Amino acid sequence: xxxxxxxxxxxxxxxxxxxxxxxxxxxxxxxxxxxxxxxxxxxxxxxxxxxxxxxxxxxxxxxxxxxxxxxxxxxxxxxxxxxxxxxxxxxxxxxxxxxxxxxxxxxxxxxxxxxxxxxxxxxxxxxxxxxxxxxxxxxxxxxxxxxxxxxxxxxxxxxxxxxxxxxxxxxxxxxxxxxxxxxx
Numbered sequence: 571x572x573x574x575x576x577x578x579x580x581x582x583x584x585x586x587x588x589x590x591x592x593x594x595x596x597x598x599x600x601x602x603x604x605x606x607x608x609x610x611x612x613x614x615x616x617x618x619x620x621x622x623x624x625x626x627x628x629x630x631x632x633x634x635x636x637x638x639x640x641x642x643x644x645x646x647x648x649x650x651x652x653x654x655x656x657x658x659x660x661x662x663x664x665x666x667x668x669x670x671x672x673x674x675x676x677x678x679x680x681x682x683x684x685x686x687x688x689x690x691x692x693x694x695x696x697x698x699x700x701x702x703x704x705x706x707x708x709x710x711x712x713x714x715x716x717x718x719x720x721x722x723x724x725x726x727x728x729x730x731x732x733x734x735x736x737x738x739x740x741x742x743x744x745x746x747x748x749x750x751x752x753x754x
Contacts, residue, residue: 580687583642586633586637593626594630595651596629596630596669597625598652600666602652602655603619603665604617604620606662607659629699629702632749635751640691653665660718663713667713709735713731
């Protein structure tokens with residue numbers, strides 16, 4: 571029976587490598603949305619999207635570190651397509667929410683694959699990401715609801731974001747370590 575930490579062809583590490591690309595693409599997509607919001611003079615939506623870009627980049631780097639720690643192959647390559655513009659601020663949020671829902675399915679598939687393969691280290695690792703995805707989908711759903719209730723008044727949306735949404739990352743001591751992060 572092959573040692574799972576030396577066999578790069580195991581299903582979970584292969585899917586995790588794909589998810590790294592998707593995570594970096596998500597970071598770039600949120601960056602594109604942030605620039606869109608900034609160009610439309612919506613500073614709170616922009617700030618929120620810049621923060622989400624950083625968050626998705628850090629998620630990808632946590633996945634990189636997991637593979638490095640297990641001495642499994644890891645390479646960072648190209649990204650998937652990124653949508654640079656949107657029909658409206660609401661359209662941007664709808665697009666980002668659908669992207670979060672797709673990532674939710676991808677992370678769930680990672681958990682299923684790790685469990686089915688008996689990769690208990692991978693299964694334990696991915697649990698943190700499952701919790702994060704619940705928060706990400708819920709947050710974007712709330713933002714879309716606020717936009718819809720504002721009925722076109724983006725000043726109300728901007729006020730909601732500045733008042734209610736966390737734009738600075740919270741310290742999470744349960745988070746997996748991130749590649750490139752300072753070590754104590």
